[in-house]
Amino acid sequence: MYWRTALVILAFLTLAITEMRVTGQTLDVCATCHPNATCEEKVDGTGKACNCMYGFVGNGRTYCQDKNECQIGANKICGQHTACHNTYGSYYCTCLAGYSPSNNMAIFIPNDGTRCQDINECRVQGICGEGGKCTNMQGYFNCLCQVGYQVHNGAEPFHPHQDKALCKAIDCGQPPSALNAVQLSATGTRYGSVATFGCSEGFFWKSGENSSVCGAESVWKGPSLVCEAIDCGQPPSALNAVQLSATGTRYGSVATFGCSEGFFWKSGENSSVCGAESVWKGPSLVCEATCGPAPALVNTEVVLQNTSVVFHRCLEGFHSWRGRNTSVCDITGKWQAATMRCREIKPAISDLVVFNEKCLRWKADKYEEDTENYRIAFVGFRAYQRSFHDKRKKLLSSTSDHPEICLNLLPVTNYTISITALSARFTSTLTTNTSLQVPQAPEILYREIEAPLPTLWLRRSVNTLDPISFYQVFVLPLEGTLVFDCSSPKTPDFSSQRKPHGQYITAQLHLRDIGKEMNLTLGDGHYYGGFYNAPLQNGRDYYVILRAVSQWGGAFKHSCVIWAKVRDKSYIMKVSSLFAGGSIGVFALAIFLGHCYTWFCKKTRQSS
Known part of the structure; x- marks a missing residue:
């Protein structure tokens, strides 16, 4: 109490002495400011004053001591999840463990907007170790064990950097055994592995599951199958046979048989075995009675015989006519005779x-x-x-x-x-x-063409198979009564006459010379097939006839058709196109001429 009063009195004395020193002189206030203070103009304009700088507190002249900003609390001055650190004249902030500053700086002043945000430690691969599963929390993380793993040296959840706990894989060890069964397969010994079992030989699967699974408790669950011994019961019987022995009724047991008296062992196995399906397999032996001599068939002979089968065949000069060629001795001791019939061999085609x-x-x-x-x-x-x-x-x-x-x-x-x-x-x-046939008369199609000379055109298919040997062209002068006999095999010979008299052959065209087509001009003065193509006389009318001739050996057959008509010296002729079907082939004939008289065109069209 007394020392405080003394200090106040001392302060006033000091001030009085100072004021006494500056009496009558101008006082320099700024010269009295503390080193951690600044000299500033007063607000009311009455002079200057000393003020402690930011981060310091005091009177500004005699003392300015450090201000501890952190004393108001880190959450208030630095923000959430922070720690405040005071310094001489200032302070700084840091983030708590599990958080990081948003500006990625180790220290910060909160007036720049920096905040502390949670760190996701689970982004670090394998942070929880093998089999571990990371869970992120605000400011920290913890670990759990994945399926197939279990915690070791601790409990869940755990921290891998603070605890000794870790995750270890579940291993059940070797699969268990099952009574009267064998292990067939196993996928491993880890969690979820499966082992399968089957009954041993001589046993069958009666009930239960035949698999075992490695569980979460590191223990195999199963199998539950029940295997019972196979028993086939008493051995079977065989027709006309007796049982000789049997080793038992369980799986693999064997019973043997023999034929009864009066029968013989023909074929098959004489034993029976107890199988995996609890059923006897066999016997397959066949015991048959003796049938005696083989049956005889008409026109046959025996080629092979044993105790139960006889093979027959037809005698030479005969062949099998249906039926079975074997005789079989049945179990009753009787022959089932062959049914084949043998007939005398004759040609398959005759007469x-x-x-x-x-x-x-x-x-x-x-x-x-x-x-x-x-x-x-x-x-x-x-x-x-x-x-x-x-x-x-x-x-x-x-x-x-x-x-x-x-x-x-x-x-x-x-x-x-x-x-x-x-x-x-x-x-x-x-x-x-095959005989020679009369060539079929061709079908005639007429047309009119103007030309200076009467020219005939013949076109014939080269692929025809008709029997035509040659064609003959007849010229018939129109004088008096005109008679022309196409059926007459006689051919008038005018080859030596330069001046024709009556009807005559003006050309003979052999098939081999025609080929596909040819042109023939009437009256050109040339020889065709030994016949003279005599010039036509002015002022006379003519008929032109085509005869198709088929000749083979002494046979001579033919057919005729009116080809054209020539009137007066103008050589006005009727044009004909001839097509023959059937065996006579296909050909076309035409004549190039002047005008056609109407009465003739009409007449020839009607006659066609």
């Missing part, structure tokens, strides 16, 4: 004949109701037409004993025909000649 020049008929030797397949091949040629060649094939299926087939044989042709019975592999062959 082959041709009728109507195109049809075939023959006698078939086969099973009555069987279908036989025949292949018919025929080749034709013509002596008068070296380039001609007709080669074809046909197939026929028939159940008839006298099959027939008709072929499209061409006329005036030598044919060789072969018929093969495919199943019997038998072939019959014959030759035949």
